Structure formats: structure tokens, C-alpha cells
Amino acid sequence: MHARRFAVCLGSVAVLVAAGGAQAAWRDGGEAYEKVCRYCHEANVGPVLKGRALPAEYIQRVVRMGNRAMPAFRRSEIDDATLADVARRISTSAALARE
Amino acid sequence: MSSKNKALPKGVSAGDFDQALREIRAIVGDEHVQIEDEQLAPYNKIMMPVPDAQHAPSAAVTPDGVEQIQRIMKVANKYRVPVYPISTGKNLGYGSAAPVQRGQIVMDLRRMNRILEVDADLCTALVEPGVTYQQLYDYLQEHKLPLWFSCPAPSAIAGPVGNMVDRGVGYTPYGEHFMFSCGMEVVLADGQVLRTGMGAMENSNTWQVFKWGYGPTLDGMFTQSNYGVVTKMGMWLMPAPPDFRPFCIQYPNETDITKIVEALRPLRIAMVIPNAVVIAHTLWEAPCTPVKRADYFTGPGAIPDEAVKKIQADHNIGAWNVYAGLYGTKETNDANWKIIEAVAAGTGGKIITQEQSKGSQALQYRFDLMKGKPNLGEFGLYNWRGGGGSIWFAPVSQAKGSETLKQMKMAKDILGKYGFDYVGEFIVGWRDMHHVIDLLYDRSDETQTKNAYACYDELLHTFAKEGYGMYRANTAFAEKVAATYGPVKRDVEKRLKKALDPNNIIAPGRCGISL
Ligand SMILES: Cc1cc2nc3c(=O)[nH]c(=O)nc-3n(C[C@H](O)[C@H](O)[C@H](O)COP(=O)(O)OP(=O)(O)OC[C@H]3O[C@@H](n4cnc5c(N)ncnc54)[C@H](O)[C@@H]3O)c2cc1C
Numbered sequence: 001m002h003a004r005r006f007a008v009c010l011g012s013v014a015v016l017v018a019a020g021g022a023q024a025a026w027r028d029g030g031e032a033y034e035k036v037c038r039y040c041h042e043a044n045v046g047p048v049l050k051g052r053a054l055p056a057e058y059i060q061r062v063v064r065m066g067n068r069a070m071p072a073f074r075r076s077e078i079d080d081a082t083l084a085d086v087a088r089r090i091s092t093s094a095a096l097a098r099e
Numbered sequence: 100m101s102s103k104n105k106a107l108p109k110g111v112s113a114g115d116f117d118q119a120l121r122e123i124r125a126i127v128g129d130e131h132v133q134i135e136d137e138q139l140a141p142y143n144k145i146m147m148p149v150p151d152a153q154h155a156p157s158a159a160v161t162p163d164g165v166e167q168i169q170r171i172m173k174v175a176n177k178y179r180v181p182v183y184p185i186s187t188g189k190n191l192g193y194g195s196a197a198p199v200q201r202g203q204i205v206m207d208l209r210r211m212n213r214i215l216e217v218d219a220d221l222c223t224a225l226v227e228p229g230v231t232y233q234q235l236y237d238y239l240q241e242h243k244l245p246l247w248f249s250c251p252a253p254s255a256i257a258g259p260v261g262n263m264v265d266r267g268v269g270y271t272p273y274g275e276h277f278m279f280s281c282g283m284e285v286v287l288a289d290g291q292v293l294r295t296g297m298g299a300m301e302n303s304n305t306w307q308v309f310k311w312g313y314g315p316t317l318d319g320m321f322t323q324s325n326y327g328v329v330t331k332m333g334m335w336l337m338p339a340p341p342d343f344r345p346f347c348i349q350y351p352n353e354t355d356i357t358k359i360v361e362a363l364r365p366l367r368i369a370m371v372i373p374n375a376v377v378i379a380h381t382l383w384e385a386p387c388t389p390v391k392r393a394d395y396f397t398g399p400g401a402i403p404d405e406a407v408k409k410i411q412a413d414h415n416i417g418a419w420n421v422y423a424g425l426y427g428t429k430e431t432n433d434a435n436w437k438i439i440e441a442v443a444a445g446t447g448g449k450i451i452t453q454e455q456s457k458g459s460q461a462l463q464y465r466f467d468l469m470k471g472k473p474n475l476g477e478f479g480l481y482n483w484r485g486g487g488g489s490i491w492f493a494p495v496s497q498a499k500g501s502e503t504l505k506q507m508k509m510a511k512d513i514l515g516k517y518g519f520d521y522v523g524e525f526i527v528g529w530r531d532m533h534h535v536i537d538l539l540y541d542r543s544d545e546t547q548t549k550n551a552y553a554c555y556d557e558l559l560h561t562f563a564k565e566g567y568g569m570y571r572a573n574t575a576f577a578e579k580v581a582a583t584y585g586p587v588k589r590d591v592e593k594r595l596k597k598a599l600d601p602n603n604i605i606a607p608g609r610c611g612i613s614l
Binding site for chain 1: 137138140141142145159161188191195196207209211213229230233234237255256460473475478479482485486489543
């Protein structure tokens with residue numbers, strides 16, 4: 001009975017998915033921010049970055065060098081162009097809305 | 100570009116090194132070889148209390164594809180240049196992306212980030228080393244596949260291959276990650292490509308479903324070792340249960356750990372609780388809540404017990420905070436929930452359900468991890484002392500109450516001697532516990548850094564004297580930790596190294612293995 005419940009839950013999509021071996025890349029800096037930076041910098045873990053007009057060069061430097069507990073990120077993780085886009089977006093963004 | 104001022108690998112001339120790099124460039128392309136200081140900065144170690152120079156890379160190469168790796172192996176052998184493979188390179192607190200020894204070329208596999216296959220019927224995946232947990236999570240969401248995986252706390256940036264080869268742990272019923280891997284592809288030092296288990300047969304379709312194959316099972320050899328470069332890994336995924344009920348049980352006293360473990364072990368072994376139970380100390384919870392250390396203690400040395408008690412009272416944090424979940428149908432979970440309630444009542448614990456957890460940062464990230472939802476909530480730990488220094492001290496313990504209390508007291512005494520706080524948790528594997536302690540210090544403070552090194556050293560040797568070994572260790576202590584496991588094991592490891600990698604080119608020194 002329980003086994004059947006589990007099976008039903010998967011049944012509708014039970015197909016082999018071959019991802020086709022595509023190499024993943026960031027769509028743009030916005031996606032990288034959403035999928036990485038935000039987990040700390042909008043979660044009360046790292047400092048809030050948006051709305052502070054932080055210089056883009058400074059942001060890029062900290063990402064590449066790391067700073068205290070902030071790990072450094074390699075070019076293989078985020079290419080220079082995407083990082084520049086992340087930095088530009090943060091630098092020019094409005095402050096986070098407070099709840 | 101000449102390598103004059105670079106961190107050359109031991110015993111390699113500048114001329115040979117430059118020639119090797121030229122040949123590697125020809126294989127991967129110029130843009131995928133990095134040698135300038137600025138480019139190499141993110142490959143430097145962070146967190147470990149030893150000089151950066153000790154783990155400085157000479158270069159980094161980012162190949163894409165098995166064939167490129169095979170060719171790099173040939174060059175490395177020719178010039179005896181050691182390479183240090185990493186996958187997602189976020190082994191923070193165990194060595195980050197830096198090589199185990201100065202001068203090794205980091206072979207960064209992050210670009211190889213293809214999700215090669217997900218089989219929704221068999222609940223398996225085949226992934227490359229550069230795939231992150233976040234990427235796999237997004238993939239499953241996008242394709243509306245109700246499949247879960249288990250991930251470690253830094254899940255948004257780390258990945259299944261790197262975590263598994265270092266034998267990391269997570270928090271769902273599939274939390275012992277190596278146990279739930281199935282099949283590897285490995286490039287050996289001589290350039291041969293080995294597929295383990297059923298993958299050795301060319302036309303097999305059972306690589307991701309049956310681990311053992313025929314003859315000796317080799318997979319374990321490629322974890323916590325340096326016998327090959329893992330280029331693909333199969334992993335099992337868990338069907339999302341129709342009903343998931345995470346919970347926390349809080350206990351008021353440090354000594355309660357004895358009865359907690361005694362009460363929970365039978366439930367874990369019998370799989371009433373199917374996931375890795377975590378028993379987290381106040382000082383693990385506090386920074387993730389977040390509570391500021393400076394609001395409670397500014398003096399020198401470790402935070403006193405009275406201050407810890409005050410934090411517990413002010414912020415509704417237990418001395419111990421037990422995290423676990425029920426994974427099943429509503430009917431099975433209703434039945435098992437009664438058992439959990441009875442255990443909590445019988446041991447003096449206070450249950451916090453998902454509903455009641457709303458608004459608590461510390462509970463939320465744990466509950467998410469128990470269903471394999473990536474986040475970085477645990478980085479809150481680094482706000483406790485500040486300064487970003489961290490080494491994980493992680494001895495294995497039996498899942499017995501008396502043992503856990505003994506280990507906790509031993510650790511707390513030694514940490515206190517060096518002025519560090521006990522920030523620890525026990526992760527119940529099945530019959531074992533990984534006792535994970537975050538030795539937090541300010542890495543910009545020279546005295547604290549020195550003390551952190553000495554403290555880890557004393558912890559390691561005191562625990563070894565009592566028969567307690569590490570489940571995993573940072574690269575600065577690889578040699579010392581390996582030594583605690585005795586000479587015969589090390590001799591066998593060395594003989595294997597000689598047979599598989601006679602020129603000692605793959606990560607020499609990793610886990611203490613070298614020629
Ligand atoms: C706040 C915090 C919480 C953490 N919590 C956890 C946790 O819950 N569980 C846990 O397990 N860890 C935890 N960690 C430690 C660590 O960050 C994770 O284990 C992480 O998954 C390891 O990094 P990675 O996955 O990027 O692996 P990598 O860094 O890529 O790999 C780790 C090591 O394995 C070897 N290796 C990697 N890839 C290959 C390959 N393809 N071939 C041969 N050898 C290879 C290398 O020696 C490498 O240094 C935590 C760290 C932090 C900072």
C-alpha cells in the first residue's frame with residue numbers, strides 16, 4: 001500500500017531523462033547572484049550588499065580574493081564577464097525592501 | 100611567461116616546469132591555464148592555520164573532458180610535475196581549493212559540469228565533477244522530477260563528486276554520501292580510464308544500479324586518496340516522500356547528551372528515523388540564529404558556561420538541539436510521530452515542529468538540508484568569532500551516550516586551554532557518530548592562528564591516544580592524521596601508490612599518501 005503511494009507519486013514523470021551532456025553556464029550576473037551570493041548576503045549571514053553603491057571593482061576583488069569567511073571564487077566558477085555583471089548589478093541596485 | 104618567482108613543485112626545475120606548462124597549454128588552450136598571482140588567488144587556501152606559502156599552487160589548469168585529462172597525465176609523468184585534482188573546490192575548513200603541498204598544479208574540474216543522465220525510474224544520476232548541488236537541484240526542479248539528494252551544508256557552491264571523494268556527509272536518509280554513490284569513472288596516472296563496478300563492461304546498463312561488479316570492489320580506493328582523477332560519478336536519488344516531517348528536540352543540559360543518544364540510537368538503527376540525526380550544541384546554534392558572541396562575552400579565553408546558559412535562556416536554544424525527520428506517508432509518519440513524542444517526553448526534551456520553527460533562521464536551514472534543499476545558512480558560524488579562521492576537528496565516535504559525553508568533555512577542555520569555544524555537533528551516521536567541531540579563530544590574529552594549530556595538534560593526539568580517529572582531516576594535518584592509523588595501512592597505501600602512480604604525480608601527500 002505504501003509502496004504504491006510512492007510509486008504513484010513518481011509515475012507521471014517516470015521517463016528516462018538524458019540531459020544531453022550540455023555544459024552549464026550562468027545566464028547572466030543576475031542568475032549568479034540569485035543562486036550563490038543571495039544565500040549569505042540576503043540571509044543575515046554576510047553583510048547586505050545591495051543599495052550601498054559599493055564600487056564594482058571592490059566587489060569583483062573580494063569575490064576573487066575572498067575576505068575573512070567569504071570564500072574566493074575562481075574563474076572556473078564564475079567567468080570575468082558574469083562577475084562584472086554581478087558587480088554592476090549590486091553596485092547600482094536599490095536597497096533591499098525591509099519587511 | 101617564465102616561472103621564475105613561482106611556487107615550483109619540489110624537485111622540478113624551472114625549465115621543466117615551463118616546458119610542461121607549454122605542453123599543457125597546447126592541450127587545453129591558453130585561457131585555461133592560469134599562472135599569474137592574481138589568477139591564482141582564489142586557489143589559495145583559506146581558513147587553515149598555517150602559512151599560505153605552504154599550500155601555494157604553481158599554476159591551475161581547467162581541462163574539459165577525459166581526453167584532455169589523459170593527455171595532461173602524460174605531460175605530468177614526463178616532467179614529474181604533480182597535479183592536484185579538485186571538483187568544485189569548496190573544501191572549506193579541510194583545505195579549500197589549494198593543493199596539499201606547495202607547488203602542485205591544481206587541476207580544476209569545475210568546467211566539467213554536465214549532468215549526464217537522470218533516470219527517473221531507477222532514481223539515479225550520473226554527473227561530472229563540476230556539477231554543484233544547486234545545479235542538480237535546479238535541474239530536478241525544472242524537469243519536475245520528485246527526486247531528492249543529500250547535500251552538505253555549503254550545498255549551493257559545493258558538489259556531489261568532490262564531497263563524495265572526500266567522504267563527506269549530509270542530512271537526508273542518503274546522508275552517508277559515498278554509500279549512496281554508484282559507479283565511478285577514473286583517469287589513472289598512466290592515462291587509462293577505469294570504470295568501476297558494472298561500468299567496466301562496455302555494454303553494461305547497470306553501472307548506476309549495482310555497486311559491486313565482479314571481483315574486488317575498487318571504488319573506495321578513489322576516495323580520500325590520490326590514485327586517480329575521478330571524472331564521472333553515479334549517485335542514487337531518493338524519491339521525494341509523500342510526507343516529510345522534520346523536527347527539532349531541545350534539551351536543557353550538556354550532560355543530557357547521554358540519554359539523548361541512548362534514546363535515539365535504537366530508532367536510528369531500526370530506521371524509524373532514517374536520516375542522519377544531528378545533535379548540535381548551543382554554540383553551533385547561536386551564531387546561526389544569529390547571536391553575537393560579543394553581546395555575552397568579551398574577555399580573553401573561551402566563553403564561560405554561565406554565558407552559554409544565558410544564551411540558551413535568551414534565545415530559546417537547547418544545550419543540545421536534536422535534528423531529525425520522518426520520511427514516509429502520512430500514515431507511517433503519524434504512527435512514528437507518536438514514538439518521537441514519547442521519546443521526547445521520556446527524556447525531558449522539547450519538540451519544535453516545522454510549523455513552530457517559522458522565523459528561526461537556525462532551524463530553517465537545517466530543515467531545508469534535511470530535504471536536500473541547498474543553502475548556505477551554516478556560514479553563520481563564522482560570525483561567532485569573526486576573522487574567518489576555521490578547521491574542522493572531526494573524530495568518529497560510537498553512537499553511545501557515555502562515549503559522546505566523554506569526547507565532548509575532552510574536546511572542551513583542550514579547546515578551553517587555548518582560549519577557543521566548543522562549537523560542536525554529533526552527526527549520527529548509523530551506528531557511529533561524526534563528532535564535528537568547528538575550531539573557530541581569527542585568521543588575521545597571529546597568536547590565535549598559532550594557538551589554533553597547536554590546539555588541533557593536541558586534540559588530534561589526545562583523541563588518538565584514547566583510540567579515536569578522524570573521519571576526515573584538513574590538508575595541513577593529513578600526514579599527522581594518517582600516522583594515527585598505524586604503519587601497516589600506510590605501507591599498503593604506499594605500495595598501491597607505487598603500482599598505480601610510480602612517478603607520484605597525482606596529489607602526492609593527500610591523506611598522507613606519497614612515494
Ligand atoms: C559552513 C560549512 C559547513 C560545512 N558542512 C559540511 C557538511 O555538512 N558535510 C560535509 O561533508 N562537509 C561540510 N563542509 C566541508 C566542505 O565545504 C564540503 O565537504 C564540500 O562539499 C567539499 O568541497 P567540494 O564539494 O567542493 O569538494 P572539492 O573541494 O572539489 O574536493 C575535495 C577534495 O577531494 C579531492 N578531489 C576532489 N575532486 C576530485 C576528483 N575529481 N578526483 C580526485 N580527487 C578529487 C581533492 O583532494 C579535493 O581537495 C562544510 C564547510 C563549511 C564552510
